[in-house]
Each structure stands twice: as C-alpha cells, then as structure tokens.
Amino acid sequence: MVQIQASVQINAPIDKVWNIISDLDSEPKFWRGTKEVKNISKDGNTITREVTIAFKDSKCMQTVTMYPKEKIQIQFTKGVIEGTKTLSLSEQDNKTRLDVLWDMKLTGMMGMFTGMIKKHIQSGTEQALESIKQEAQS
Template sequence: MATIEVKVKINAPVEKVWTVVSDIDNEPKFWKGTKEVRNISKNENTINREITIAFRDQKCMQEVTIDPMKQIHAKFTKGIINGEKIVSVIPEGDETTLQTVWDVKLTGMMSMFTGMIKNHIKSGTEQAMQSIKEEIER
C-alpha cells in the first residue's frame, strides 16, 4: 500500500472549509485526478458512487461516508484502486488544517506500479489542497 499524507493550513474557520470540501459532487473542480463523479445511491451520510479517474479514464466505485464537520472517508470498493482516501478538517482557532491521507494500491497486474504512482497522487493532492485553500481564502 502507498500511504500519502498532505496537510495545508487555511486561514478560515472550519465551517467555511467544510462547506467547500463537503461538496463532494464538485470534486473534479479541485481534484484533477477525478474527471467525473456519478452518484448511484445515498443512505443518510453514506453515498455509493462511480468516479472516473484521469488514469486511462478508469472507472472506480467508492463508498463515501461523511462525518459532518470532521471528515470524508472514501473507500474504493471496485476498480483499479484499492484502499481509501480520508479528507479531514481540523479546527485550530481561527484557522483550519485540511488533511488528506491516502492508503491505496493498484489492483491486479497494475499493483507493481503502486510505488510509481505514489508521487503522482501526492503531487495531485498537494495541487488540489492548494486550489481549495485559494478558493476559500479569496
């Protein structure tokens, strides 16, 4: 598994940060590795969805659980990626730390490339979180 952790401090209260990051249908706006999102079902705070990732337009299934004002836990349940991505908002006075932790690997024959994609996922995550920060601090 490739474990990746990226943090960014945002000069805004947790409520403002949460408003942006919890709009998971808007994910492709910030996360360039996610090309498209299609929700399949919703049960309270759990959403089953299909995402199309930039890597060869592969489709992955996710079970996304939203813990309001705390975190978004996306578990990959089918497709080329196995594992999870957790986005957390951590209040720190007038500021908020936005943290993303990936614990993923590629499946099947592609699993040998997990190490190679780790840097790609990390740089994409850094870019996404910087874009979120800029959007919020405008």
C-alpha cells in the same frame, strides 16, 4: 499498501472549508485525478458513487461516508485502486487544518506501477489542497 499524506493550513473557518470539501459533485474542480463523479445512491451520510479517474479513464466504485465538519472517508470498493482516502478537518484560532491520508494500492497487474503512480497522487493531492485553500480564503 502505500500511504500518502498531505496537509494545509487554511485561513478560513472550518464551516467554509467543510462546505467546499463536502460538495462531492465539485471534486473534479479541485482534484485533477478525478475526471467525473456520478452519484448512485445516498443513505444518510453514506453515498455510493462511480468515479472516473484520469489514470486511463478508469472507473472506480466508492463508498463515501461524511462525518460533518470532521472528516470524509472514501473507500474504493471496485476498480484499479483499492483502499481509502480520508480528508480530516481540525480548527484552531479560526484557521482550519485540512489533512489528507491515502492508504491504497493499485489492483491486479497495475500493482507494479503503485510506486510510480504514488508520485502523481502525492502531487495531485498537494495541488488539490492548494486549490481548496485558495477557494476557502477568497
């Protein structure tokens, strides 16, 4: 498994940042590696969805668990990515810190490309955080 971490300090209250990151349908707007999101079912704070990622237009199944104004846990359950992506929020002095932690690997034959893909995911994550920051501060 490969871990990828990134964080950003946002000059906006936690409510505003939460409203942006918890709008799961708008994920492709911020995360360039996510091309399309199709929600399949919702049970309380848990959503099952199919996501098309930029890597060869691969489809991944995910279980997303929302912990309001605290974190979003995304579990990759089927597809070329195995593992989790967690977005965590913390607030201090009316500013919000957004942390992202990936704990993942590519499955099957794609596993040999995990190191190369790691750079793309790291850069995509940093870009997504910057886009979320700009949106929250506008």
